[in-house]
Amino acid sequence: MALPKRIIKETERLMAEPAPGIQAIPHDDNLRYFDVIISGPAQSPFEGGDFKLELFLPEEYPMAPPKVRFLTKIYHPNIDKLGRICLDILKDKWSPALQIRTVLLSIQALLSAPNPDDPLANDVAQHWKENEQDAIKTARQWTAQYAHA
């Protein structure tokens, strides 16, 4: 099963020049399937946590977006209980000009800027809107409880 050149190039660059706070390593037995770790951004409720994700490049990639989900539990209005992520570039705003790197940077940015007006986890979003300080406190607790390596 030949891997498209674009995927090989992207992988090489991810390994050689990783983005700060982001690690992505392909599985030996499936080079379209990556183990990802994103460090919680400074000044966010996720600071200090290492969040595990999995990323898969479907057959149609780059015409279709990568599939990504969190494997570490996280309290965030745009991430649901199964780790699925509500992010426009993973859906209708995907463009083949985007890359694995840009996707992971966008997810990292989503951790810094939760968007409770476009929620995936409704209960979390409501908490965020009604009492942001308290929601952030819960997010910090979850980070400490689940995201410490």
Place this chain on the structure above:
Amino acid sequence: MAKVPRNFRLLEELEKGEKGIGDGTISYGLADGDDLMMSNWNGTIIGPGHTVHENRIYSLKITCGNDYPDRAPTVSFLSKVNLPAVNQKTGKVERLACLDSWKRSYTIETVLAELRREMANPSNKKLSQPAEGTFF
């Protein structure tokens, strides 16, 4: 072809199951919506018409191990049913063609659909059945 890893395959199956399958005579969903590993599933089969199973609702549990879909899930009836495929002591499905010669392209839906066909199979559709609403 790209080989879809277990978890993304199960997410696809989950989304299909949430939308509802065909006429609703089979359905399935996660047993625990918080289970990040998506291992345990509930299934339902509505007994096919013109058989002893007509209008009965059968509950099943399906377990997808770490090597799913390279290996078949384990499937058990919770509701009592008399079928040659089903162990009459435990409810476990032990003889079903799709489980015995499992292929990676098969899904939870494949298994439930085949079980429903087994119920309608001429050699099974008149088998005497345990009382409705009893469990293994």
